[in-house]
Amino acid sequence: MDPSRLYSVRMRASENESHENGGKHISGGELLSTYSDLRISVNTLLEKALNHSRGKPDFLQIQCEIVNQPIKIVNPLTVHTNEVTTVEEGHELVRNLLEKTGVPKAIIEKAYQQIPEYSVRGAILIDIHTGERVDQRLDKGVRVSKMDWQTRNFKKWATSKAVPYNPRLKEALILATKVCNHKSTIAELCWSDDPDYITGYVASKNIGYQRITQLKHYGNESGCRIFFVDTLSDLHTYISYLEEQPILVQWEEDHDT
Ligand code: PML
Ligand code: MG
Numbered sequence: 001m002d003p004s005r006l007y008s009v010r011m012r013a014s015e016n017e018s019h020e021n022g023g024k025h026i027s028g029g030e031l032l033s034t035y036s037d038l039r040i041s042v043n044t045l046l047e048k049a050l051n052h053s054r055g056k057p058d059f060l061q062i063q064c065e066i067v068n069q070p071i072k073i074v075n076p077l078t079v080h081t082n083e084v085t086t087v088e089e090g091h092e093l094v095r096n097l098l099e100k101t102g103v104p105k106a107i108i109e110k111a112y113q114q115i116p117e118y119s120v121r122g123a124i125l126i127d128i129h130t131g132e133r134v135d136q137r138l139d140k141g142v143r144v145s146k147m148d149w150q151t152r153n154f155k156k157w158a159t160s161k162a163v164p165y166n167p168r169l170k171e172a173l174i175l176a177t178k179v180c181n182h183k184s185t186i187a188e189l190c191w192s193d194d195p196d197y198i199t200g201y202v203a204s205k206n207i208g209y210q211r212i213t214q215l216k217h218y219g220n221e222s223g224c225r226i227f228f229v230d231t232l233s234d235l236h237t238y239i240s241y242l243e244e245q246p247i248l249v250q251w252e253e254d255h256d257t
């Protein structure tokens with residue numbers, strides 16, 4: 001990849017009108033591409049939008065934009081898969097892991113009480129001291145963007161760690177790695193809004209990317225993505241890191257801890 005000419009390629013798809021007109025979110029996707037790979041890259045995201053378990057989109061947008069800022073290279077978070085036998089056991093583990101990252105118990109419970117109220121496309125930001133949502137982005141939330149992981153390096157990493165070449169894991173791990181790389185992020189909690197995918201995760205710089213095999217029941221289309229943040233002196237700078245700072249995840253064996 002020639003890092004001097006990378007394009008950010010973004011896709012979003014919805015049903016019953018566009019997202020801003022109240023349509024149902026179907027799919028979103030992000031990648032970084034060279035100019036010569038743009039056709040393939042656009043096609044990858046087009047395929048993702050057209051074959052989706054949440055439905056067939058009637059609004060679909062793919063946008064390509066040159067990246068002008070310098071790209072930061074980041075080592076992937078370490079991955080661990082926790083097998084659980086019930087959704088309840090899954091959420092018990094979420095609570096334990098979040099506490100380990102430094103989110104107080106009371107704030108975890110407050111966040112859980114708020115989850116059913118959210119129907120947000122992106123992520124919501126919760127302050128770990130007050131338990132209040134601080135992003136002010138309503139139903140849009142914050143969309144983490146401008147990030148990727150070159151296929152060859154991802155495959156090398158996956159083989160070495162005996163992790164499956166799961167594109168979903170890859171996308172989520174890229175996002176979690178970017179989010180947890182910022183010092184104001186204490187932890188991320190996520191599970192998919194896709195009815196056919198029930199594995200989710202808790203991630204932080206210290207505990208890594210902890211997959212949990214059941215965080216909802218099949219058929220459920222409610223997802224969750226929360227970033228627990230330490231008091232942000234500058235919300236604008238934090239959100240602009242998430243949306244604008246280009247990140248390439250790259251596994252360097254010697255930097256692996
Ligand atoms: C999503 O599908 O939007 C999130 C998937 C999170 C879990 C991915 C994994 O580690 O399997
Ligand atoms: Mg998505």
Ligand code: MG
Binds near residue numbers: 032148
């Ligand atoms: Mg790629």
Ligand code: MG
Binds near residue numbers: 027028
């Ligand atoms: Mg989804």
